[in-house]
Amino acid sequence: MTTKMNGARILVESLKKENVGAIFGYPGGQALPLFDALYHSDLKFYLVRHEQAAAHAADGYTRATGETGVCIATSGPGATNLVTGIATAYMDSIPIVAITGQVKTFMIGNDAFQEADMIGITRPITKHNYLVKDVKDLARTVKEAFHIASTGRPGPVLIDLPSDVQLAETEFHYPEKVNIRGYKPTYCGHPGQIKRAVKMVSESKRPVIYAGGGVILSGAAKELKEFAEKINSPVTMTLLGLGSFPGNHELSLGMLGMHGTGYANHAVQNCDLLIAIGARFDDRVTGKIDEFAPHAKVIHIDIDPSAISKSVAVDIPIVGDVKCVLGEFLKIVHRPHDKEWTEKILEWKQKHPLNYKMDDNLRPQYVIQQICEATKGEAIIATDVGQHQMWTAQWYNFMRPRELLSSGGLGTMGYGFPAGIGAKVGKPGTEVFVISGDGSIQMNIQELATAVVNKIDVKIAILNNSYLGMVRQWQELFYGKRYSHTKLENPDFVKIAEAYGAVGMRISKKEEVRPAIEKAMRTKNTVVMDFIVEPEENVYPMVPAGKRLDDMIGSMA
Amino acid sequence: MRQTISVLVENHPGVLARISGLFSARGFNIDSLAVGETEDPSVSRMTIVAEGDERTLEQIKKQLNKLIDVITITDLTKTKFIDRELILIKVGVRAQNDRTKIIEIAETMKANVADLGLHTITIEAVGETSHIDDLIELLRQFGIKEIVRTGKIAMETESKEKPKTIKEEEE
Numbered sequence: 001m002t003t004k005m006n007g008a009r010i011l012v013e014s015l016k017k018e019n020v021g022a023i024f025g026y027p028g029g030q031a032l033p034l035f036d037a038l039y040h041s042d043l044k045f046y047l048v049r050h051e052q053a054a055a056h057a058a059d060g061y062t063r064a065t066g067e068t069g070v071c072i073a074t075s076g077p078g079a080t081n082l083v084t085g086i087a088t089a090y091m092d093s094i095p096i097v098a099i100t101g102q103v104k105t106f107m108i109g110n111d112a113f114q115e116a117d118m119i120g121i122t123r124p125i126t127k128h129n130y131l132v133k134d135v136k137d138l139a140r141t142v143k144e145a146f147h148i149a150s151t152g153r154p155g156p157v158l159i160d161l162p163s164d165v166q167l168a169e170t171e172f173h174y175p176e177k178v179n180i181r182g183y184k185p186t187y188c189g190h191p192g193q194i195k196r197a198v199k200m201v202s203e204s205k206r207p208v209i210y211a212g213g214g215v216i217l218s219g220a221a222k223e224l225k226e227f228a229e230k231i232n233s234p235v236t237m238t239l240l241g242l243g244s245f246p247g248n249h250e251l252s253l254g255m256l257g258m259h260g261t262g263y264a265n266h267a268v269q270n271c272d273l274l275i276a277i278g279a280r281f282d283d284r285v286t287g288k289i290d291e292f293a294p295h296a297k298v299i300h301i302d303i304d305p306s307a308i309s310k311s312v313a314v315d316i317p318i319v320g321d322v323k324c325v326l327g328e329f330l331k332i333v334h335r336p337h338d339k340e341w342t343e344k345i346l347e348w349k350q351k352h353p354l355n356y357k358m359d360d361n362l363r364p365q366y367v368i369q370q371i372c373e374a375t376k377g378e379a380i381i382a383t384d385v386g387q388h389q390m391w392t393a394q395w396y397n398f399m400r401p402r403e404l405l406s407s408g409g410l411g412t413m414g415y416g417f418p419a420g421i422g423a424k425v426g427k428p429g430t431e432v433f434v435i436s437g438d439g440s441i442q443m444n445i446q447e448l449a450t451a452v453v454n455k456i457d458v459k460i461a462i463l464n465n466s467y468l469g470m471v472r473q474w475q476e477l478f479y480g481k482r483y484s485h486t487k488l489e490n491p492d493f494v495k496i497a498e499a500y501g502a503v504g505m506r507i508s509k510k511e512e513v514r515p516a517i518e519k520a521m522r523t524k525n526t527v528v529m530d531f532i533v534e535p536e537e538n539v540y541p542m543v544p545a546g547k548r549l550d551d552m553i554g555s556m557a
Numbered sequence: 558m559r560q561t562i563s564v565l566v567e568n569h570p571g572v573l574a575r576i577s578g579l580f581s582a583r584g585f586n587i588d589s590l591a592v593g594e595t596e597d598p599s600v601s602r603m604t605i606v607a608e609g610d611e612r613t614l615e616q617i618k619k620q621l622n623k624l625i626d627v628i629t630i631t632d633l634t635k636t637k638f639i640d641r642e643l644i645l646i647k648v649g650v651r652a653q654n655d656r657t658k659i660i661e662i663a664e665t666m667k668a669n670v671a672d673l674g675l676h677t678i679t680i681e682a683v684g685e686t687s688h689i690d691d692l693i694e695l696l697r698q699f700g701i702k703e704i705v706r707t708g709k710i711a712m713e714t715e716s717k718e719k720p721k722t723i724k725e726e727e728e
Contacts, residue, residue, distance in 0.1 A: 123575060124582045128625040131571075148625060182567065182628040306619035309612065 007135040008037035008166040011099065014142035015043060017174045020070050022425045024048055024057040024418075028074020029114060031101030033166035046425060046454055049446040051078050053418035055085020056444070058096045060419025062089075063405045064380055065426035066219070068150050074101040076114030079160075080121065084412060087125040089156040091409025092240060093217060095149035096156045097142075098122075104164040105133050118160045127155030135168040140175050147178040152185030153304040154217055185303065189320030189328060197299045197316045198333045204273035204297075206341045207233040210256065210285075213240030213408070214278015214302060216401040220323035221245065224277065227326050231335040234345050236264040238279050239389075240408040243398035247377075250346070254354075257285040258543045259390040262555030263348035265543070268293050269550040276300045278322045281312045282409070287549040301325050352556040354394050356537070362510045364388060364463040364533040368395040371433055371461060374517045379403070379431040382420035382458075384440030385411045387469035390539045392435045414443025420458040421451055431459070431521060438464040438490050448500035451526040459520045460528045462493055465535045473538045477553075497528035508532040559588065560614050561606050561640060561711050564621060565628040568594060568601040572626045576603065579624065585609060585617050589708030600628065604640075604710045633711050640711035644689050645671060647679045649700035659699055666692050677702055 011034060022044045027035045038045055048054045051073040058069030073082050079100035089096050103112040119131050128148050130141045145157040201207065215224050221244050228235045228251050235245045236253040245252055253264035268274065274296040286292040289311060300314040301322055308317040318325055356365045368391050377397045382405040383389040389406055398404050405423055407415040420434040441462050451458055472486040497504030503525050507516045520527040540554030566572050573592060580587050588606040595602045607617055621627050650656050659678050663670060668682035682692050686709060
């Protein structure tokens with residue numbers, strides 16, 4: 001028995017079928033029927049104050065929970081405002097479904113009011129996108145969109161829905177299964193390749209595991225830990241891989257790359273086997289690519305065949321889901337425990353730890369350490385992009401997956417706060433901190449309204465140095481200290497917080513840091529902590545662009 | 558290196574834009590691209606000739622394969638195949654005996670006269686790219702006014718060994 005309903009209602013019913021826990025969005029003319037259907041539904045909807053934040057919030061919700069997040073905007077400017085958020089999710093392989101209103105089908109192409117070609121605009125930044133012209137295709141399209149977004153190498157999918165299709169009626173059947181003939185992701189690795197890789201592992205003297213965001217997406221943190229312990233191999237992680245392996249584990253090397261630890265980068269440059277797992281050899285990771293891991297054979301496990309041998313030639317590629325492939329490894333892998341390598345690395349770790357100047361000044365690294373201690377390293381941390389992001393990666397000890405939310409690939413300033421909102425909606429019982437800078441936070445500061453109105457109590461720590469710090473650092477080091485347009489004159493963040501109904505605090509002394517963080521954690525409201533930090537602190541170590549990974553400023557030579 | 562790839566895609570609007578968009582976004586060069594419906598009307602076949610080093614061509618195939626609307630990819634360069642191209646060449650007639658000479662060349666080259674005008678002759682020819690190129694060279698002396706080529710279409714020839722599609726190779 002089926003009843004006829006309109007497209008808007010079909011969309012809402014389809015979202016229910018997908019067990020969508022939260023929708024972030026903003027209404028508008030060509031989405032009116034859709035919002036009318038939402039009005040009558042019990043789906044949880046969060047009204048943001050700018051569509052970009054809706055996409056980031058959906059992304060943050062996804063990263064924190066593993067469930068596909070959803071955002072909705074109207075046609076034209078509403079839809080184009082989603083673009084940065086969609087591109088952010090695309091670069092980091094985060095599954096979200098974005099739904100946009102569109103002008104009526106017969107108006108498409110006429111330069112109608114608030115018309116934008118969203119299929120054309122989002123084609124290179126989505127895994128797939130759909131323009132639904134017939135209401136009969138709608139339910140199947142939603143089913144496919146969620147399937148495509150969340151399987152294989154995940155990514156955002158956009159559904160563009162003209163307002164006349166939202167109003168057109170048909171019977172609602174939600175398909176049970178998806179069958180797309182051109183889309184059959186490979187999940188299990190090739191057994192022959194796995195066997196060859198296992199042999200290579202057993203013969204290696206100095207292995208290093210290089211773990212990326214794919215480990216987290218695949219839900220393979222447990223397998224990674226078992227694997228590393230079984231073969232006694234140190235593990236270094238990319239920014240998006242942080243949390244895939246416990247930061248306090250003796251085999252953990254922390255992050256590698258441009259602002260990675262000295263010991264991680266040296267381990268990579270000296271290893272004889274690099275096992276890349278769910279990572280893609282990004283230029284921020286490899287430094288000078290021809291001299292990356294020069295003595296190493298490379299095993300690369302990735303679900304996306306196009307990620308393999310894209311920038312680095314690998315010896316053994318294994319296309320498959322990380323969890324599944326590591327599961328196969330664990331059954332047969334064996335490596336004689338050879339202490340020489342791990343002891344050498346331990347020595348590096350002890351001799352050349354990350355450091356910063358210990359004095360009475362309020363330094364940004366200290367704030368992050370204190371947040372880590374106060375939250376016992378168990379909070380969800382969303383960051384923006386810049387110096388504070390790298391300090392967070394270095395100084396917050398991530399222990400578990402899905403606890404660092406950060407725009408790694410696209411490097412989107414303005415991501416952190418809305419992503420933190422999305423995370424808190426998805427994980428209301430978990431403390432959520434947004435670590436931001438005085439530059440980044442102003443790119444989506446209007447979301448204080450969303451947070452306060454909906455009682456989403458995220459804690460925002462602004463590491464305020466009155467600069468666009470990362471760009472200033474590059475200008476200091478490579479452009480003769482010519483600080484071209486990087487000095488910021490900021491508003492009073494405490495007053496801004498208060499004006500929105502949040503709690504504002506200003507912290508300018510070292511001894512005030514911990515009490516402020518603890519007070520914020522006790523406060524049942526959104527809190528903005530404005531930490532006035534050392535203005536010209538730099539992020540070290542640092543591999544200058546285009547240099548070899550062990551050619552670092554501020555760490556072991 | 559030049560490579561001929563045969564791509565089966567869903568026959569619906571926007572697919573060509575996805576393919577060409579992918580080539581431009583990733584900086585790949587297309588020499589020619591020909592599209593048409595297949596025996597199954599829901600499927601189109603694209604014959605793409607692309608230029609690049611081995612790694613680029615490998616990436617092209619992998620990236621194409623990631624598109625949801627791409628059903629299968631066959632790298633014809635790795636198989637036995639025939640390819641054909643259709644060309645229309647408009648040649649000027651300056652002297653009286655040009656006309657006979659042009660028609661003679663066309664006949665020898667198994668090409669046809671598609672249009673006979675007062676000042677021009679249009680020749681149509683079908684063949685392998687090298688054959689087409691030869692014809693162009695032979696006609697060049699008369700003054701070529703216009704050339705339209707379809708780009709290459711290609712088909713695998715019958716052989717005992719079935720070439721693997723990319724998707725099968727991964728399995």
